Amino acid sequence: MEQKRRRPLRGVTLRLALCALLTGLILLVAVFAPLLTPYDPYAQDMSAALQAPSAAHLLGTDTYGRDVLSRVIMGARTSVFSSLALVAIICVGGSFLGVLCGWLGGKVDTVVMRLSDLFLAFPGMVFAIAVAGLIGGGMVNAVIALAAISWPKYTRLARGQTLAVKSAPYITAAVMANNTPLQIIFRHILPNIAGPLLVTAALDIGTMMMELAGLSFLNLGAQPPTAEWGSMMSKGRSMIQTSPWVVLGPGFAIFLTVLVFNFLGDTLRDYLDPKRRGVRSE
Amino acid sequence: MAELLEVRQVSRRFYKGRSLVTAVNGVSFSLGRGEVLGIVGESGSGKTTLIKMVTRLLEADEGEILLEGEDITRAAGAGLRKARRQMQLVFQTPQDSFDPRQTLGRGILEGMVNNGVPRREAERRLPELLRQCGLSPDYARRYPYQVSGGECQRAAIARAVAVEPALLICDEATSALDVTVQAQVMALLEQLRRERGMAILFICHDLALVQQFCHRVLVLHRGKVVEEGTPDQVILHPKSDYTRTLVDAAL
Numbered sequence A: 001m002e003q004k005r006r007r008p009l010r011g012v013t014l015r016l017a018l019c020a021l022l023t024g025l026i027l028l029v030a031v032f033a034p035l036l037t038p039y040d041p042y043a044q045d046m047s048a049a050l051q052a053p054s055a056a057h058l059l060g061t062d063t064y065g066r067d068v069l070s071r072v073i074m075g076a077r078t079s080v081f082s083s084l085a086l087v088a089i090i091c092v093g094g095s096f097l098g099v100l101c102g103w104l105g106g107k108v109d110t111v112v113m114r115l116s117d118l119f120l121a122f123p124g125m126v127f128a129i130a131v132a133g134l135i136g137g138g139m140v141n142a143v144i145a146l147a148a149i150s151w152p153k154y155t156r157l158a159r160g161q162t163l164a165v166k167s168a169p170y171i172t173a174a175v176m177a178n179n180t181p182l183q184i185i186f187r188h189i190l191p192n193i194a195g196p197l198l199v200t201a202a203l204d205i206g207t208m209m210m211e212l213a214g215l216s217f218l219n220l221g222a223q224p225p226t227a228e229w230g231s232m233m234s235k236g237r238s239m240i241q242t243s244p245w246v247v248l249g250p251g252f253a254i255f256l257t258v259l260v261f262n263f264l265g266d267t268l269r270d271y272l273d274p275k276r277r278g279v280r281s282e
Numbered sequence B: 001m002a003e004l005l006e007v008r009q010v011s012r013r014f015y016k017g018r019s020l021v022t023a024v025n026g027v028s029f030s031l032g033r034g035e036v037l038g039i040v041g042e043s044g045s046g047k048t049t050l051i052k053m054v055t056r057l058l059e060a061d062e063g064e065i066l067l068e069g070e071d072i073t074r075a076a077g078a079g080l081r082k083a084r085r086q087m088q089l090v091f092q093t094p095q096d097s098f099d100p101r102q103t104l105g106r107g108i109l110e111g112m113v114n115n116g117v118p119r120r121e122a123e124r125r126l127p128e129l130l131r132q133c134g135l136s137p138d139y140a141r142r143y144p145y146q147v148s149g150g151e152c153q154r155a156a157i158a159r160a161v162a163v164e165p166a167l168l169i170c171d172e173a174t175s176a177l178d179v180t181v182q183a184q185v186m187a188l189l190e191q192l193r194r195e196r197g198m199a200i201l202f203i204c205h206d207l208a209l210v211q212q213f214c215h216r217v218l219v220l221h222r223g224k225v226v227e228e229g230t231p232d233q234v235i236l237h238p239k240s241d242y243t244r245t246l247v248d249a250a251l
């Protein structure tokens, strides 16, 4: 029903388009990684171990003679997808709980909030290390461990936002229009609280990527020979003096990717700023 | 035939910190079909609390509320939905009463569709409905922040009357509007009342408006009815001291 007018790309919109482009690029690399690697990322060649960057191996080779660039490209899959999966899980799950608490109040609210206090009181990374240590290493377990400690942020945010929106007259109007509670939540509450949640999620992708890499670095995440940035850095750390390229390749990949996702989060925040509401077409 | 609305001895208390405050204290009144009842009283006298109980947005601690002879005090499910279709609200702040992310048209259609009007039929009726409320049909595509307060209040009135309620409840619906727009909105309400035979519960601070528009007035003070009668009786010849102070303050 509403007309979409085309606007010239300017300011924040331009920045958002740029972010979308960069994010898209990262995702494309992750999706098509097997097609993009110049060498087989798992093929060992001891005779070619620890070669410095050259025309043949742009980022050099590691202790097993594997091409670092190929492993960095392949590692994008593991690192990017697991971070995205992790953020999706905690954002959706945490927000669901938060909306529930805000909407229902009462006992549900009290119980869930005390539980989230409990999780927030734990030193996060230590807890994640304990959980990963307990249920064993591996990327899936690392994601589970980090999800277990990271949901409360979303629950609190969603709850606060829901409480603020809930008292607005348009929610009362929606009640008087005989909407069911689910209709009110999906049609009127979620669209109005999605902005801050999305921004938080976008900014979290970078953080979570670092934490996953951290767990992998501690051998609690990706297991060898899986190509993953954190574990690649971990394996290479003893050679940082002699063969720095083994660490610099994946390190730089993490740095760039985190930068792009943080840029996306910041831009999304500016874009969704309520002060811009008047100029947004939807 | 039973009165349209009958409110019997309703009370509601709130906790304010540790102490219990009585916001509405044993209020009774009734309202006939097509009648306009004004409710006046200072800020905090319990007007909003009272109509929230009537619309069942808030539970009454005591008392009964009868709509068309049916007790709706504990109604739930289908009974409550039926009751809510019969009474619609118009709010003080028109712009906040529409979802900022949806067009006015969508907001108006929502209630009609939820109350069983097929979507195509509801969309077909929309332009005429807007026109009746003094808006051109293209306002359906606008967002709340793209219209003025007066226009938004017209849309809110359109939304309320779209489900053909027997009772329209206006909680200070004209307070946020400037005087000329206020007069236009009052004229619209009066016109809709005559065309549709709706009763109106009109909460208002402006005694002059109440005198002009209402058939009967209820004066609320600290949660109690202190006076009830025709506007002329209540405003020109107040019996209670409180009403007299209220009238004096308004002049």
Ligand SMILES: Nc1ncnc2c1ncn2[C@@H]1O[C@H](COP(=O)(O)OP(=O)(O)OP(=O)(O)O)[C@@H](O)[C@H]1O
Pocket: B014, B015, B016, B021, B022, B023, B041, B042, B043, B044, B045, B046, B047, B048, B049, B050
């Ligand atoms: N949800 C609530 N919790 C606690 N106290 C409340 C609540 N709602 C209303 N009250 C109290 O009940 C009393 C009556 O409030 P109410 O909003 O009904 O007044 P009102 O007549 O509508 O005032 P106004 O003209 O300012 O709108 C006030 O003292 C108010 O503080």
Ligand SMILES: [Mg+2]
Pocket: B047, B048, B049, B171
């Ligand atoms: Mg009020």
